[in-house]
Structure formats: structure tokens, C-alpha cells
Amino acid sequence: MDEQQLIKDIVYNIEKVIIGKRLEIYNILKGIIADGHILIEDVPGVGKTTLVKALSKSLNLTYSRIQFTPDLLPSDITGISIYNQRTMEFEFRRGPIFANVVLADEINRTSPKTQSALLEVMEERQVSEGNNTIKLQKPFFVLATQNPIECEGTFVLPEAQLDRFMIKVGIGYPDKKDEAKILKIYRNDEPLEEIQSVAGAEDIITLQKKAREVFVSDEINEYIANIADATRNNKYLILGTSTRASLALLRIAQATALINGRNFVIPEDIKENVLLVLGHRVSVSALARASNYDSESVLLDIIKTVPVPRVK
Template sequence: MDAQQLIKNIVYNVEKVIIGKRYEIYNIMKGIIADGHILIEDVPGVGKTTLVKALSKSLSLTYSRIQFTPDLLPSDITGISIYNQKTMEFEFRKGPVFANIVLADEINRTSPKTQSALLEVMEEKQVSEGNATYHLDRPFFVLATQNPIESEGTFVLPEAQLDRFIMKVSIGYPDRKDEANILKIYRNNQPLEEIGRVAGVEDILELQKQARNVYVTDEINEYIASIADATRNNKYLILGSSTRASLALLRVAQASALINGRDYVIPEDVRENALLVLSHRLSVSALARASNYDSNSVIIDILKTVSVPKVK
């Protein structure tokens, strides 16, 4: 089975559970194929948790959920060493982060100290405990959710944390027709219990390998670098995109090309994913807020001004 068909099968399988959100599911698949972590920002009740469960079931990956609360400790995420009186040695008990897919539910409800426990995990895919280092199984993804409306009892995610998410997506409300269909299907059925496996660990690793081999011209590299440079020299931004952000945009563009059945990246692969990859990493200035400008508006303007290369 070719990569494009395999990706379609995964998306259609998840769509049996998350109805009418094919575009959003494809966006999340881009992040997975690009081997990145994904921040899902949306209001309660639109299916964020169900979507992650459907993905883990479709991909036959191990899954764990961490409910982030103000009293959550770093050891509640990564694990803890406990002294064994029989062996007279410390034994490391792995935390819920040791899974292929980790759902960090309401990630902005815990303190910055606990947030920092995820920094090494997300960047290096390992946990350090004392003098020992424990590597996580591949593939490994953190899919985090947060509510954009509610602010009471929440913490602003540190910039270093946000920069480790390859993209930020939103599911959104279904339209009227899709919602009526949801009510009809879910009235007597539980689609999440009925879907099966359509891919496995080796399939995902192979998709990631193929995405990394998608050809990128020097002109595309220059185009991404020009977009990043424009964010760093913009009067509406006090924090532009990092080099990690440029690499993320490149990886997602490669994944997008693979999904579309191409073995090379075109400028549209970069343009259509710029908002997904960059918007959550940028900090707007007081001038931007006074002008009712947000990071999305700035990125859209930058894409209009940066010259688009011609790729043969």
C-alpha cells in the first residue's frame, strides 16, 4: 500500500468517530508524519479527547492520558524512583509519559515547574532521573489540549514549551448537517468502540521516513528562512519565530507534500501550513494589540510580502 492510500485509510477511520472534520484530521496527520507534538486549542465538548483516542486505536499505538491540575508534580508525569528494601536499591517506576501517544489534557492548568518536566521529554524523547536516562519508544507524540476561553485557574504556557509543539490546531464546532448526523449515529452506537486498527508502529515510522526523504530545493529553504526573518523584524511582534520553528515548517511542508502524493515540496506546501506552525510561537506587541492585530494577521501579511519562489 502506498503512503497516500495508507494516510487516507487512517483519516477515514478516524472520521467514523470525529464526523465532518476531515480537514482537521489531515492537519493532525501532518504533525504525526512530521514527528512532532500537537497543541489542540478549542472549547470543551468538540471531541478533542475522542479524536486522540481514535487516533491511538487506528494506529494501534499505546496511549496514556495525563489530567493536568494545579497540584500535579513532575514525578506524576515522568515517573519516580522508589527505594526497594529487598534489593536495597532504588527502582524507577515509569510515569504515564512512557507511551506512544500521550494526551496532556488541559495542559495549561498546571504550574510552570510541572510544565518544565515535559521540556526534555518533548525535545529529546527521553527522561533523566538522577544519573540514569530512559529513552521513550518511537513513535512518540504529545497531543495537548487547552481551553482558549477559560482563564481562571490556568497558567500561560512558557514560550519554550509552546515552541516544542510543531503546530496548533483547532477542531471547531460541526456544521448543522454534521451535528445532526452525529446525533443520529451516536444515539445507539459508540463508534470509538467499533473502529479497528488500520496501521501500526512500523507504518508510522515508515511514513515519517518517507516524509524526511521528500525533496526540498534551495529556493524553498530560502523561502522558509525569509518568512522566519520577516517575523523577527516586524513592528507588530516582540518575539519572532525560532530556528526550531523554521525546521518545523519544513517538516510539515514535507508531510503535506507526501499526503498530496508528491516527492518534492512546492511553495504552497509552506504557505498553507504557515499559520498552523507559526501562530502559537509569536508574541504580538502593544502596537499590534492596539491595532486589533493578532499573530495570524501578521503571518498573513508576511506571506503577502515575501516573494514566492518558482520551483521547477
């Protein structure tokens, strides 16, 4: 299988539905190839949900959508045990989390208690019900959409849950040329209903295995560790990155190398993904806010100051 051609076919297929967002599509594919979960944050109406649906159709994977609302319960996500009077036993009815692609729509519109129901599922890829543990089918990834915190009726995601998302991406408004093209295409047609699958579950699992095989030198490992350490000893940050974040940066770098046709990671694979992987995991201090610094600008400064290794 030609991995690069397969990836291009997937991107081209999604672009039939999502116009002018090639970079964002590639970033989401990085997360999937790295076997991670993805948080998509942006204002309503820019195509977050449509992108996820186009992705699931392109990959021919089972798909479910969970609409997060203030009254959503944890059992509405994972499932519930119901007593069967005929057998006099409890039967577990699976919730919508049992799918390859799970769209957690507007995840920050529900309470932290319900959000936490996803923690075990996202980390362990399993659901615990009583004494039973049910493994989820591979591949499995959660693509959660959220509106900016400034929007009315939203909750801040707990740090523990944010850390479970490998990357956070934004969609953004299309430029005028692309928006005019969207209006022309969608005037009479519904592209989402017309696209066909170009890959399957086995293809994604193979890509994920290939990414894990991408070589990472000791120098690259030390480079990632130095970046993580710099976030933990920075006066502008009150919360640095976890070891899980360092591993996520490594996995994304491997996926990036694979997409670019290399079987080894270079420092540029790390640098171009630092904001994607670490941006939502760090918290700025009062000093940073007083200096008009946000997490992105702090991380960019760290990238400039941490020495870049020479990889042979």
C-alpha cells in the first residue's frame, strides 16, 4: 500500500465537502494516524460537524454523534444496564460511544461530571459496567467540537480531559473566494451525501502501525523532553505539560514524518506541531496576561529558545 497516496486520496475526498481547509484536514489526519483524540474548537457554523461526518464516510467507519447538552447523563454516553424480567438478569445496552468515530458535539455545553464519563473511554479504550469491562473496537477516536469559552452556556473542560486530546485544531472562516465556491457547490447539491469511502478500518490501523515504526533518535527524544521542561519552568505558565503531552508530541511527529514520506523524525516535525499538541494543555499566569501574552506566544518563545538538535 502506498501510504502517501492513500492519505492524499482521503484528503481529496474530504475536500469535496470542506472547501479551502486542506491544512486543517491534514492536521486532523495526523491525529488519527497517531491514534489520538482530537478537539476541534471554533465558532458555530464553520463546518466542524460536517468535517467529522465527511471523515467518517471517507474512511467507511462506524459513526455516532453525541449532542452534549446541560442535562446529558454519563449513561447517555456509555450505556446503561436494564433489568430483564424474563431472564431476571441485568442486560447492558450499549451507548453511542461504541463506534469507530465518535463525534462529541459541543462537548463544553455539558457539565464536567458528564464530560468525565469520557475519560476512561478515551484513555483505556474500554467501558466498565459493574464487574464487566468491554473493549472498544479498533480504530477508535473521539472528535469533539466545542465553542469558544466566551460563548454563552459553555463550561471549561477539566485539565484532565483536555490532556486526553492529542491535538486541538481550529477550522476558521473560509476566505471570500472559498466561501463563494461553497455557495456555488451547495446551491443545488449536498456533497456529503455523494462522497464515497476511499479507505477502510484496516487501512487506518495499518497507517497507525506504520507511524509507530517511524524511527525517533535519542536527540529527538531529548529535544521533546527539553521543550516539556521549558514549559514547566516558565514564569509565564502556571501549568506546564505532562508526560502524556510529550508522548503525544512524539506520536504526532511520527505521523507527520509518515505523511511526508519519511521513515524518521526530524526537528521540524516537532516544531510544526508544538502548538497543535501543547497549546490547549498549558495555562498562562497572571504575569503573562498582564504582559498580553497568550499560550501560543509563550510556546513560540520556547521553541525559539530550546536548542534544536542536529539529527544525522
